[in-house]
Amino acid sequence: MIEIRWHSRAGQGAVTGAKSLGDIVATTGKEVQAFALYGSAKRGAALRAYNRIDDKPIITHEKFMYPDYVLVIDPALAMTDDITMNDKETTKYIITSHLNKEELIKEIPALEGKEDRVFVVDCIQISLDTIGRSIPNAPMLGAFVKVSGMFELDYFLENMKRVLAKFPQKIIDGNMQAITRAYNEVK
């Protein structure tokens, strides 16, 4: 089973991102779970969203997990939230930041010694450039596709178009660019 934890603020699209990811992974024949912990959270409040992916039906409903991937889509939460909570020696981190990896790890002592498992991408800037709003979920998915190697980029983009089908073409195009850019820019 692969387990993913998203760190986000309400309104940044982690819940939608987690559900979209689940939707696309399911098309490959896998079983998925996508959920979030937010309740009555208001826009801007810190929240966590989660994915599970497995070859067989997922019957655990605990919130607790040892994540394989930690996706941080808010730059400040990387500093203030406990992003390394319950991590493993193999947990990979994808963090949105305008800082480069070296500068970022200097700011987050908990990531020291995990350099080879930390990946950085500026999802905020990418979403501003491509979608026109600070919605960092789509670029994070692009970065995840690259880091996880779970899909070919084209396969992911095609399926994302289906997930976004109800939106205007301009939004779909923006998301496609955002995913592609983050895929290429994550380091």
Next chain:
Amino acid sequence: MAEKFDLNEREVWDGNYAASQAMRQAKVDVMAAYPITPSTPIVENYGAYVANGYIDGEFVMVESEHAAMSACVGASAAGGRVATATSSQGFALMVEVLYQASGMRLPIVLNVVNRALASPLNVRGDHADMYLGRDAGWIQFGAFNSQEAYDLALCAFKVAENHSVRLPVMIHQDGFITSHTAQNVYPLTDEAAYNFVGDIDPVDDMLDFSRPVTYGAQTEEDWHFEHKAKQHKAIMDSVPVIEEVFAEFEKISGRKYKRVETYMMEDAEVAIVALGTTVETSRVAAMKMREQGIKAGVVAPRVFRPFPFDLIRDALENVKSVAVLDRSSPGGAMGAFYNEISAALYTTPKRPLVTNYIYGLGGRDFAVQDAIDIYNEQKANADAGYITTDIQQFSGLRGPKLGFFQTKRS
């Protein structure tokens, strides 16, 4: 005519969406609902289907949950297929009318997303609302995941509207843990789903002007008791219909439902008895216990009302120690579910040890490790031959350990 809704063979739906799709496929005549908090996204989704032309029936927006169920009573008495959904405080406000619906023998279907009751205010999952409605005279089905919330909602219409049942049915799913968790769901086609549910054939419908009837009459001590006894018997007698509907559903879906679900119970020495998503999480723990050589199993009523007294005994009579998990604040007693399971087991020859765990209130996580801890305590009880812990304990509670009552030993 309603527009065709495109469905894939495999969808990724949360429990809310799954239940709303079942309502759409059953071609409900009247959905009366209060579509904002504390109700559920089930009716929000349904409202979107209405707005987008996917629904031929009426969607009646009302001013409260009390009014929602009242409108359902009227529409059902008139002869329509009727459904709604609610949760938590909304359910609490609906309770008065729940009793009226069942007393009038109206086949209304109610999707309940189980959430905590205030105070303190809390929007997360526990079973306080379900327990509040457990004596209301409704048939109650329990879903442990989104797929089941969908499947059981379709079954609910077929049971409720059966002429030998004529009782309202609730389908319960866990707030957030099922209702807001997206998982793989394999829906039926619209045609297959509707063919399974079938057309409603109303009994004593008020719109049949050639045969006037009265609903909601008054009876005092002369007849009230007989009415309520008859109603109770009707719930008890719904068992064969429920089993028939589950068997028919298996034929078209391949998914098998039983009044009591049992997992790894053939040779089990210790067992957890639970409701909702906890059933599945406990199965993960039971598998881990078996890796360590401890024969653990899980028992879960799929049908909470009529209470499966008979099948609970069959499932648990040879187990040594049983943990019954209540996800509702017991308010000064043993957990209600514990009491019901204990009563059934008291009438078996071997009378297994039965202990009570209160857990998960207000959405507190129930982790696999919590279930493992409970199994380990049951194993200690089984080995000792008596209950080694307090009889009522709290699992996952912060602060000092809380427990009540110990076994009386000579």
